[in-house]
Structures are given as C-alpha cells and as structure tokens.
Amino acid sequence: MRVLMLSWDFPPRETGGSAAHVAGLSQALALAGHDVVVLTTAHPRADREAERVGPVRVVRGVVDLPWLPKTEPVSRTASANHAMVKLGAHLPDTLDGWRPDVVHGHDWRMGWAADTLSSIFNVPFILTMHGTERVRHGGQLPTGTPSDVNSIEWWLAFQADRLIAPTKFMVDQLVTGFELPPELVARIPNGIDPDRWKPSPDVVGADTPVKREQLVLSWGRVQFEKGFQVLARSMATVRMRVPGVECTIAGRGSYQPELQAQIDVEGVSDIVHIAGFVNDSELRLLTQRAGCVVIPSLYEPFGLVALEALAAGAPLVVARTGGLAELIEGTDAGLTFEPGRPDDLANCIERVLTDQFLADELTRNARDLIERKYSWKAIAGATARVYATSIAAHQG
Structure with missing residues (x-):
C-alpha cells in the first residue's frame, strides 16, 4: 500500500x-x-x-x-x-x-x-x-x-x-x-519505542544501575493547560513530608514567566527548577534518576509524556483527565489525582517517594502495559x- x-x-x-x-x-x-x-x-x-x-x-x-x-x-x-x-x-x-x-x-x-x-x-x-x-x-x-x-x-x-x-x-x-x-x-x-527511553551508553554505562533519587520530574510545553503550576503548589506540601525532595520541570513555553512567579510565591524556588530545553539523552537520564514522574495536565487528549514515562520505567503520577485517565486508570501502572488539586497531587507524590514496594510495583506494571498495548x-x-x-x- x-x-x-x-x-x-x-x-x-x-x-x-x-x-x-x-x-x-x-x-x-x-x-x-x-x-x-x-x-x-x-x-x-x-x-x-x-x-x-x-x-x-x-x-x-x-x-x-x-x-x-x-x-x-x-x-x-x-x-x-x-x-x-x-x-x-x-x-x-x-x-x-x-x-x-x-x-x-x-x-x-x-x-x-x-x-x-x-x-x-x-x-x-x-x-x-x-x-x-x-x-x-x-x-x-x-x-x-x-x-x-x-x-x-x-x-x-x-x-x-x-x-x-x-x-x-x-x-x-x-x-x-x-x-x-x-x-x-x-x-x-x-x-512508544521503549528502547528510545533506555539510558544512552555515552551518558551512563549500559550495565550501570541508576539509583533513583527523591526527585520529582515533569516535562512538556510550558503552557497553562499543562498544569505545572499545580505541581509547584503541591511541592510546598511535599517538602514538609519528604526530606531532601527536589523537582525539575523540563521544557519551554509562553507560560514560563507566570510559572516562575507561582514557584516564587509558593516559596519553593530552592527546590523547584525550570530546566528549559533538555535534550533526549539528558531527559532519559533524568527519568532513570527520578523517584517520581508527574503529569499534572488540566487537559490532555492523550498524553504521550505518560507513555514516555512508562517506557522509561519511572513511577508515574498523572492527572485524572482525558486520555491520561484512560491510559492509567485500572492498569496499576500509575497513580491518578484530581486535576487542579495540589493537595491530592502531594499525597500521591508522597506515597510514591516513601513506599518502595509501591514504586517497584508501578514500574513492573508499566513495562507490561507498554509491551502489551502500545x-x-x-x-x-x-x-x-x-x-x-x-x-x-x-x-x-
């Protein structure tokens, strides 16, 4: 054809x-x-x-x-x-x-x-x-x-x-x-191509295990509907519950000045960083290090970022909206929270970062889901x- x-x-x-x-x-x-x-x-x-x-x-x-x-x-x-x-x-x-x-x-x-x-x-x-x-x-x-x-x-x-x-x-x-x-x-x-989300040999040795950290990672276009401002607000609560936690938001977009202002207002500018553009190799390594990947979108028709996080094997938390909810709910491959609710999100992040058994279970189920459906x-x-x-x- x-x-x-x-x-x-x-x-x-x-x-x-x-x-x-x-x-x-x-x-x-x-x-x-x-x-x-x-x-x-x-x-x-x-x-x-x-x-x-x-x-x-x-x-x-x-x-x-x-x-x-x-x-x-x-x-x-x-x-x-x-x-x-x-x-x-x-x-x-x-x-x-x-x-x-x-x-x-x-x-x-x-x-x-x-x-x-x-x-x-x-x-x-x-x-x-x-x-x-x-x-x-x-x-x-x-x-x-x-x-x-x-x-x-x-x-x-x-x-x-x-x-x-x-x-x-x-x-x-x-x-x-x-x-x-x-x-x-x-x-x-x-x-998704799962192989694309393995760490690059030039960044980390192929046989070198990457230790997960108390790092919350999110990425995508920095627009209002992506909900990064909700993540910033949630981190004010998470920092009181999870010692040493940090958050990286990778991406660029027109909402970046407003997002930075929100981060400053919440008093989390010392632990929440907007990284700007991050190339593929760096992003793969970040997902391997992250103790939790968050997709806080207010609107998401599908959520390719969610598939990327699943392929990278990162424990995942997503907003219960549109295609994200359909992708994750009922799979045990990630946790969901009510979109726009920072307290709900903070609870999910805390669970993933403090319960290693849960994090490992989410990772195993994510691998199975990718191989079976996507x-x-x-x-x-x-x-x-x-x-x-x-x-x-x-x-x-």
Missing part, C-alpha cells in the same frame, strides 16, 4: 507529541511493507527537499509564503497548505511516478492540503485528530483564532473518509462534538486496516 502522510511537525521539528507519533507510525508502516512518503514543513537541520529517514521517504516544503505576520495563524496555515498542495501534486514527477493509495493527514494544520491531495489523486482521506480546539479550551471556545480553528475542524471532520483518535475520550469528543456517525471514527492509540507494530497494523477498509469503500 502506498501511503502519503502529511504532518506539520516531523523530527527534527517537534513542537508537540504529533511529531513523534507520525515518525513512529510511518516507520512501523514502512517496516510492515508499505511504501510511505511523509510530506512536512522544512527545517533548518533538514533542509533537503527529499530525504530518507530509515525506510520512509520525507519530502519537506518551505511554507512561510507569502510571509504573513505571526499574528495571523490561520492565514499563515492556509498559505502553508497551498505550498504543500503544490509540492504534493508534483510527487509523481519528483518520485518516479509515485502515487498514493491513501492520504493520511494529522490535525487541522495540514488538513486542507490532505483533503485537496486526496481529491487530486482520487484516493481516501484519513484524518487523525490528536486533539480539538474545543477540548483544549475546556469546552468553552474563545472568539478569534480558537473559534476559527474549530470551524476548520468541523469542515475537515466531514471531508474525511475516516477519522482516527488516540483515546476513547477523543473518539467521544469527535462523535458528539462534530455529530459524526460512530462507525466513521476509529480509536488507535499513540505508541507497540508501534500493533498500532501500524490497526492503522493499515483503517486504510484498507477506506480504500475498499472508496473503490466500491
């Missing part, structure tokens, strides 16, 4: 979890024998128009045309999609006659191009919605860009032949929010079945 996949983000550009998802899925599909081409945006560290990333061909396009202001994200995205359509329409010329059997877009930012290219090549259009604008804003859509994006998502939902969402929560949001027939929305989870091979197989069903319906 020839698959054309479109994604705004693809390594080395990674502004969110969708880049890792598209990379993992495309690689697994190619290893299963499918011919996969990824169409994505140009990046300074990957500036060739076409390249090979393992068995996957990647075609990158310059999308800053006609250099619209950053204050107009929808207009800039529309312009970018125009550039992607031009690039995609010429794939048969640039790739020796290659034509797709299916077009698979990821989220609204590449939706226009995916829909148009599926029409050009007369093949099905599959759309993965990793999240929606309405859910990101807690069900209340502000005017302006969020409302505009929501309208685009509505349109794309009805243009696509089939939709894919990573959790039951997101499937329900698509079916009820966009009034879609349930049979048109498939649930296929995100995946391998890329299984996820690629489920995705290929959605493709096959859509192609058959399109041809019929």
Whole structure:
C-alpha cells in the first residue's frame, strides 16, 4: 500500500507529541511493507527537499509564503497548505511516478492540503485528530483564532473518509462534538519505542544501575493547560513530608514567566527548577534518576509524556483527565489525582517517594502495559486496516 502522510511537525521539528507519533507510525508502516512518503514543513537541520529517514521517504516544503505576520495563524496555515498542495501534486514527477493509495493527514494544520491531495489523486482521506480546539479550551471556545480553528475542524471532520483518535475520550469528543456517525471514527492509540527511553551508553554505562533519587520530574510545553503550576503548589506540601525532595520541570513555553512567579510565591524556588530545553539523552537520564514522574495536565487528549514515562520505567503520577485517565486508570501502572488539586497531587507524590514496594510495583506494571498495548507494530497494523477498509469503500 502506498501511503502519503502529511504532518506539520516531523523530527527534527517537534513542537508537540504529533511529531513523534507520525515518525513512529510511518516507520512501523514502512517496516510492515508499505511504501510511505511523509510530506512536512522544512527545517533548518533538514533542509533537503527529499530525504530518507530509515525506510520512509520525507519530502519537506518551505511554507512561510507569502510571509504573513505571526499574528495571523490561520492565514499563515492556509498559505502553508497551498505550498504543500503544490509540492504534493508534483510527487509523481519528483518520485518516479509515485502515487498514493491513501492520504493520511494529522490535525487541522495540514488538513486542507490532505483533503485537496486526496481529491487530486482520487484516493481516501484519513484524518487523525490528536486533539480539538474545543477540548483544549475546556469546552468553552474563545472568539478569534480558537473559534476559527474549530470551524476548520468541523469542515475537515466531514471531508474525511475516516477519522482516527488516540483515546476513547477523543473518539467521544469527535462523535458528539462534530455529530459524526460512530462507525466513521476509529480509536488507535499513540505508541512508544521503549528502547528510545533506555539510558544512552555515552551518558551512563549500559550495565550501570541508576539509583533513583527523591526527585520529582515533569516535562512538556510550558503552557497553562499543562498544569505545572499545580505541581509547584503541591511541592510546598511535599517538602514538609519528604526530606531532601527536589523537582525539575523540563521544557519551554509562553507560560514560563507566570510559572516562575507561582514557584516564587509558593516559596519553593530552592527546590523547584525550570530546566528549559533538555535534550533526549539528558531527559532519559533524568527519568532513570527520578523517584517520581508527574503529569499534572488540566487537559490532555492523550498524553504521550505518560507513555514516555512508562517506557522509561519511572513511577508515574498523572492527572485524572482525558486520555491520561484512560491510559492509567485500572492498569496499576500509575497513580491518578484530581486535576487542579495540589493537595491530592502531594499525597500521591508522597506515597510514591516513601513506599518502595509501591514504586517497584508501578514500574513492573508499566513495562507490561507498554509491551502489551502500545507497540508501534500493533498500532501500524490497526492503522493499515483503517486504510484498507477506506480504500475498499472508496473503490466500491
């Protein structure tokens, strides 16, 4: 099967979890024998128009045309999609006659191009919605860009032949929010490569055991909805119960000044540190050292960070929200707390850091969960079945 996949983000550009998802899925599909081409945006560290990333061909396009202001994200995205359509329409010329059997877009930012290219090549259009604008804003859509994006998502939902969402929560949001027939929305989870989360030999010897510390670790984009401010408030309580505890928040984002102010107000600036950008090797080592990984999100449609923490074998505490709750509840692979409740979170952190038996049990169950449900091979197989069903319906 020839698959054309479109994604705004693809390594080395990674502004969110969708880049890792598209990379993992495309690689697994190619290893299963499918011919996969990824169409994505140009990046300074990957500036060739076409390249090979393992068995996957990647075609990158310059999308800053006609250099619209950053204050107009929808207009800039529309312009970018125009550039992607031009690039995609010429794939048969640039790739020796290659034509797709299916077009698979990821989220609204590449939706226009995916829909148009599926029409050009007369093949099905599959759309993965990793999240929606309405859910990101807690069900209340502000005017302006969020409302505009929501309208685009509505349109794309009805243009696509089939939709894919990573959790039951997101499937329900698509079916009820966009009034879609349930049979048109498939649930296929995100995946993880556990080997990626083993400590790098150049950082720590392969046979060297890494001792877990009284370290609370969290990472991701520093935005309000990620809930790092809740973690900061909880640490004021944890420090009184767990001697020597420290907390590291790895990541960057627009909410960082407000988060630092919250840390200062809570009087925990001596034990809570915002590390900024942390590269993969350093992050792997941090997860191996951490006595507890916390994902305090107020909103999280899936929670790739949770999978990463599980793969790293770190005892895990997550907010009981959206896809995080679905991922962890009932698995005994992590503890959950009520989102936005620092006291509830503090209790969970204390339990994990002071009960070694519990921490070891969470780690064992996490390994089992990753191997059983979230391998890329299984996820690629489920995705290929959605493709096959859509192609058959399109041809019929």
